Amino acid sequence: MELLYKSTRGGESGVSASRAILEGLAKDGGLFVPERIPALDVTMDELAGMTYQETAYQVMKLFLTDFTEEELKKCIADAYDEKFDTEVIAPLAKVEDAYYLELFHGATIAFKDMALSILPHLMTTAAKKNQIKNEIVILTATSGDTGKAALAGFADVPGTRIIVFYPKNGVSPIQEKQMVTQKGDNTLVVGIHGNFDDAQSGVKKIFGDRELAEELNQAGFQFSSANSINIGRLVPQVVYYVYAYAKLLESEELEAGEGMNVVVPTGNFGNILAAYYAKLMGVPIAKLICASNENKVLYDFFQTGEYDKNRPFILTTSPSMDILISSNLERLIYRIAGDDASEDVKLMTSLNQEGKYQITEAMKEQLKDFRGYYATEKECADRIAEVYGDTGYVLDPHTAVASCAYEKYRAETGDQTKTVIASTASPYKFTRSVMEAIDAERYGQMSDFELVDCLEEISKVPVPAAIEEIRTAPVRHRTVCEASEMKQTVKEFLGIK
Ligand SMILES: *Cc1c(COP(=O)(O)O)cnc(C)c1O
Numbered sequence: 001m002e003l004l005y006k007s008t009r010g011g012e013s014g015v016s017a018s019r020a021i022l023e024g025l026a027k028d029g030g031l032f033v034p035e036r037i038p039a040l041d042v043t044m045d046e047l048a049g050m051t052y053q054e055t056a057y058q059v060m061k062l063f064l065t066d067f068t069e070e071e072l073k074k075c076i077a078d079a080y081d082e083k084f085d086t087e088v089i090a091p092l093a094k095v096e097d098a099y100y101l102e103l104f105h106g107a108t109i110a111f112k113d114m115a116l117s118i119l120p121h122l123m124t125t126a127a128k129k130n131q132i133k134n135e136i137v138i139l140t141a142t143s144g145d146t147g148k149a150a151l152a153g154f155a156d157v158p159g160t161r162i163i164v165f166y167p168k169n170g171v172s173p174i175q176e177k178q179m180v181t182q183k184g185d186n187t188l189v190v191g192i193h194g195n196f197d198d199a200q201s202g203v204k205k206i207f208g209d210r211e212l213a214e215e216l217n218q219a220g221f222q223f224s225s226a227n228s229i230n231i232g233r234l235v236p237q238v239v240y241y242v243y244a245y246a247k248l249l250e251s252e253e254l255e256a257g258e259g260m261n262v263v264v265p266t267g268n269f270g271n272i273l274a275a276y277y278a279k280l281m282g283v284p285i286a287k288l289i290c291a292s293n294e295n296k297v298l299y300d301f302f303q304t305g306e307y308d309k310n311r312p313f314i315l316t317t318s319p320s321m322d323i324l325i326s327s328n329l330e331r332l333i334y335r336i337a338g339d340d341a342s343e344d345v346k347l348m349t350s351l352n353q354e355g356k357y358q359i360t361e362a363m364k365e366q367l368k369d370f371r372g373y374y375a376t377e378k379e380c381a382d383r384i385a386e387v388y389g390d391t392g393y394v395l396d397p398h399t400a401v402a403s404c405a406y407e408k409y410r411a412e413t414g415d416q417t418k419t420v421i422a423s424t425a426s427p428y429k430f431t432r433s434v435m436e437a438i439d440a441e442r443y444g445q446m447s448d449f450e451l452v453d454c455l456e457e458i459s460k461v462p463v464p465a466a467i468e469e470i471r472t473a474p475v476r477h478r479t480v481c482e483a484s485e486m487k488q489t490v491k492e493f494l495g496i497k
Contacts, residue, residue: 001065002016002065002066003017003034003035003036003038003062003063003065004016004017004034004035005017005019005020005032005033005034005035005231006032006033006035007026007027007028007030007031007032007033007341008026008030008031008032008033008330008331008333008334008341008344009026009028009029009030009341009344009345009348010028010030010341010342010344010345011026011027011028011030011341012026012027012028012030012032013035015032016066017063017064017065017066017067017126017231018064018066018067018125018126018129018130019126019130020032020231020232021064021119021122021123021126021230021231021232022123022126022127022130022132022136022224024224024225024227024229024230025225025227025229025230029348030330030341030344031229031327031328031330031331031334032231033231033331033334033335034063034231037277037280037281038062038063038281039062039281039282040058040059040062040242040281040282040283041058041062042058044245044246044249044256044283044284045249045256047242047243047245047246047249048246048247048249048250049250050246051088052080052088052089052090052239052240052243053076053077053080053089055239055242055243055246056076056080056118056236056239056243057069057072057073057076058242059235059238059239059242059281060072060076060235060236060239062281063231063235063238064122064235066129067122067125067129071125071129074121074125075118075121075122075125076118078118078121079117079118079121079236080117080118083106083107083113083117083152084105084106084107084113085105085464085465086105088247089105090102090103090105090114090240090243090244091105092244092247092248092420093393093423094253095387095391095393096387096390096391097419098263098403098406098419098420098421099244099248099253099418099419099420099421100393100395100399100420100421100423101240101244101420101421101422101423102423103240103422103423103424104396104423104424104425104426104429106149106152107149107152107153107466108145108148108149108152108178108466109425109426109428109429109464109466109467110145110149110320110424110425110426110429111271111422111423111424111425112145112146112149112150113149113152113153114236114237114239114240115228115232115233115234115236115237116146116149116150116152116153116226116233117152117153118153118232118236119153119226119230119232119233119236120153120154120157120160121157122232123136123160123224123232124136124157124158124159124160126232127159132222133220134216134217134220134221134222135159135160135161135220135221135222136159136160136161136221136222136223136224137160137161137162137163137216137221137222137223137224137490137494138150138154138160138161138162138163138223138224138225138226139163139165139203139206139207139223139224139225139490140162140163140164140165140203140225140226140227141164141165141166141196141199141200141202141203142164142165142166142171142179142196142199143166143167143170143171143196143319144166144171144172144175144319144320145175145320145425145429146226146228147164147166147179147189148175148178148179148182150162150164150226151164151179151182151184151187151189152182153226154184154186154187154226155182155183155184155186155187156183156184156185156186157186160186161186161187161188161221161493161494162184162186162187162188162226163187163188163189163190163489163490163493164179164187164188164189164190165190165191165192165199165202165203165486166179166189166190166191166192166196166199167191167192167194167195167196167198167199168191168192168193168194168480170195170196173448174429174431174448174467174470176191177470177473178466178470179477180475180476180477180478181469181470181473181474181475181476181477182476182477183476187477188477188479188489188493189476189477189479190477190479190480190481190486190489191479191480191481192480192481192482192483192486193480193481193482193483194482194483198483199483199486201483202483202486202487203486205486205487206223206486206487206490207223207225209487212487212490212491215491215496216494216496219494219495219496221494228268228270228327228328229268229270229327229328233270234270234273234274234277234328237270237271237274238274238275238277238278238281241262241274241275241278241279241283241285241420242278242281242283244260244420245260245278245283245284245285245420248260248418248420253418254418257284258284258418259284259285259286259417259418260283260284260285260286260417260418260419260420261285261286261287261288261289261409261415261417261418261419261420262275262285262287262288262289262419262420262421262422263289263291263402263403263405263406263409263419263420263421263422264288264289264290264291264402264422265291265292265293265318265321265398265399265401265402265405265422265424266290266291266292266298266321266326267320267321267322267323267326268323268326268327268328269290269298269326269327269328269329269332270328271422271424272288272290273328273329273331273332275288275422276288276332279369285369286369286417287369287370287371287409287415287417288369288370288371289370289371289372289373289402289405289406289409289419290302290370290371290372290373290405291373291374291375291401291402291404291405291406292321292372292373292374292375292401292405293314293316293318293321293322293374293375293377293380293401294314294316294374294376294377295313295314295316295321295322295323295324296372296374297309297311297324297326298326298329298372299372299373299374300372301329301372302367302370302371302372303372305358305359305360305361305363305364306356306357306358306359307329307351307356307357307358307359308355308356309324309325309351309355309356310354310355310356311324316377316380316397317377317380317381317397317430317433317437318380318397318398318400318401318430320398320424320425321398321401325351330344330348333347333348333359333363335366336359336363336366336367337359337363347359371409373404373405373408373409374401374405375400375401375404375405375408379404380397380400380401380404380437381397381400381433381436381437382437383395383400383403383404383407384397384400384434384437384438385437385438385439387400387403388438388458388459392459392460393459394427394434394438394455394458394459394461395423395427395434396423396424396425396426396427396429396430396434397425397430397433397434397437398424398425398430399421399422399423399424399425400437402421402422402423402424403421406419406421426464426466427455427459427461428452428455428461428463428464428466428467431448431451431452431455432448432451434455435451435454435455438458449471452467
């Protein structure tokens with residue numbers, strides 16, 4: 001049965017999956033949601049015997065119904081291949097009494113790879129299906145992680161180009177090195193003089209520039225976005241929650257039908273929303289535990305029913321969760337409002353104008369499977385040291401925030417349900433924070449690459465290729481511009497006068 005998409009703000013409906021992927025954001029500013037959440041049509045027992053790729057097909061075919069079996073299987077095969085350093089793609093590590101679902105075995109060693117390695121293939125397939133002859137130009141502003149994962153995903157994918165803008169002095173040395181060494185003739189990485197907001201506003205302006213869009217069209221190009229609100233990023237993320245349950249069943253850690261809790265370190269609310277979708281599809285997920293760092297806007301929301309972004313922005317050691325507007329939360333709001341677009345618009349307008357909104361009691365009632373917890377910087381660092389000291393397993397700061405949330409939840413409720421913790425980054429991506437958490441005095445003075453070697457020594461986990469490569473990789477991107485020159489830079493790269 002065909003599954004169509006509609007906007008949370010009511011302005012678009014009857015949109016095919018492929019068009020929703022191409023458009024990214026709906027024209028009315030809303031997010032595309034499926035008209036219903038499909039139920040899995042294979043049993044958990046059957047799923048237990050499947051590979052990651054087979055599981056991906058079983059989940060994605062239900063959401064992306066206008067893709068043929070052949071198309072979808074090809075996208076999956078091209079995405080989840082040797083770019084991942086393990087055949088199982090998303091391994092589970094049992095540490096103490098929790099299962100860490102390691103989502104960082106892809107090209108850029110963070111969980112963004114799970115979706116961004118398949119998005120380019122979904123997008124080019126979608127372009128073909130919709131008779132789009134233009135080359136797709138992905139435009140992204142990044143504060144670090146997303147840019148590199150998008151570059152790695154789109155590099156050398158025929159029919160696409162990708163341009164990434166980052167704040168020249170606003171990313172970590174390792175993050176910058178990862179980006180400026182990016183291979184692929186279709187890639188362009190540009191540092192701008194300004195902060196992330198300048199880069200972001202510049203990109204938004206270019207997206208909204210009608211005249212430029214027409215010039216691009218004449219030259220055979222059109223823009224698209226790899227932003228986390230694209231359903232082409234959300235759907236692939238549902239897969240690993242189905243997979244995690246099935247694998248725990250296969251290894252007899254779980255009995256058929258037994259509940260499983262999930263803990264997800266959250267910023268934009270994308271990853272935990274994917275877990276919620278997996279639950280709605282029929283995976284026996286019990287509680288969804290939303291873990292925040294000191295930017296605990298979501299924790300407060302689950303406590304009080306009020307979402308309030310009016311607060312200081314705190315820079316933490318888990319930067320990918322330093323977010324005050326969790327864009328994907330809108331999909332949950334729409335659902336608990338009973339798919340009522342006018343209610344959604346009311347709340348989102350309030351968020352836009354006053355920076356906050358309050359949900360009704362009836363909406364709150366539907367959030368009873370969610371729990372919010374947060375970790376302070378000190379709790380997070382202590383947890384890294386503690387888990388390492390007790391088990392030898394090294395957590396990255398984002399995963400450590402989730403691990404703290406798990407501990408707090410268990411202490412508070414005594415709930416013994418088996419729990420999967422989404423492990424969203426390799427500790428190698430945040431080596432300094434991790435090593436300083438373990439021993440500040442010993443590691444505080446070392447250089448980033450010295451710390452990499454020390455981490456290998458203490459964790460016994462070999463340095464991932466993603467880090468090894470950038471030690472010696474030549475710099476390929478040297479473009480730097482003012483924020484006001486972004487449009488010109490784009491045109492030059494595309495050869496438009
Ligand atoms: C992006 C990111 C997150 C947050 O994911 P959301 O989908 O925005 O909630 C958590 N950890 C890491 C390492 C990330 O890169």
